Amino acid sequence: MAPARPMTEYLQRPGYRLAYRRVKGEGPTVVWLGGFRSDMTGTKAEALADFADNASLPFVRFDYAGHGESGGRFEDGTIGQWREDALAVIDELTEGPLVLVGSSMGGWIACHVALARPERVTAMVLVAPAADFTSALMEAEMPEAARAEMTSTGVWMRPSDYGDPYPITRNLIEEGRRWSILPEEGGARIAIDCPVHILQGGEDPDVPWRHALRLAEALRTPEVVFTLIKDGDHRLSRPQDLERLVATVAGLT
Secondary structure, three states, rough: OOOOOOOEEEEEEEEEEEEEEEEEEOEEEEEEOOOOOOOOHHHHHHHHHHHHHHHHHOEEEEEOOOOOOOOOOOOOOOOHHHHHHHHHHHHHHHOOEEEEEEHHHHHHHHHHHHHHOOOOEEEEEEEEOOOOOHHHHHHHHHHHHHHHHHHHEEEEEEEEEOOOEEEEEEEHHHHHHHHOOOOOOOOOOOOOOEEEEEEOOOOOOOOOOOHHHHHHHOOOOOOOEEEEOOOOOOOOOHHHHHHHHHHHHHHOO
């Protein structure tokens, strides 16, 4: 029998509520940090919730402002705000050591959490980590028509392979530069010292594997494992991908 799904609860933030779900248990808390425009009910988050329930491990997942069941408007969101959402969840809902699991944008957010709370983060698992994606991946690939649209209106409706076009605001792009972590050539390494495991699809059209490898090379910790799933896509949600994710997290808890 599948474990009962936990109820959605809410954490009050200035002007909006953050939706979250958690599993109680003993040991380090596994924290799921989802991707851009995703929510806490995705396949990978559900697989980790089942794992945590079966292993009696504490597990927390949540929706950023403007995502899923949380309040706020998506188009008002920024990297800095979503970073603060993650820190609020961790500070108010968890105790003790943490294992962060970040997917896509959540990998970038996880790095910021580890930088802000180094005494608590004992390990990280990053799935297709999209560090600095607003500038390095999104802005860098914007066509001239999109740049003109953003300059004129402040918003670009970006086409999506996963559904309808969605808004990318000038504020998201400009504010995101403040939180860049990838160093220029010869720059200081990212001051993260815990073990980090990166799972990356070789056929990922959204986060090229070389971009994820750049993050792996920039981390200060010597304990970095980079797993390239040659035929994997961005989501890495096939049964074999989920098994690999759960096994990786289990090995760090």
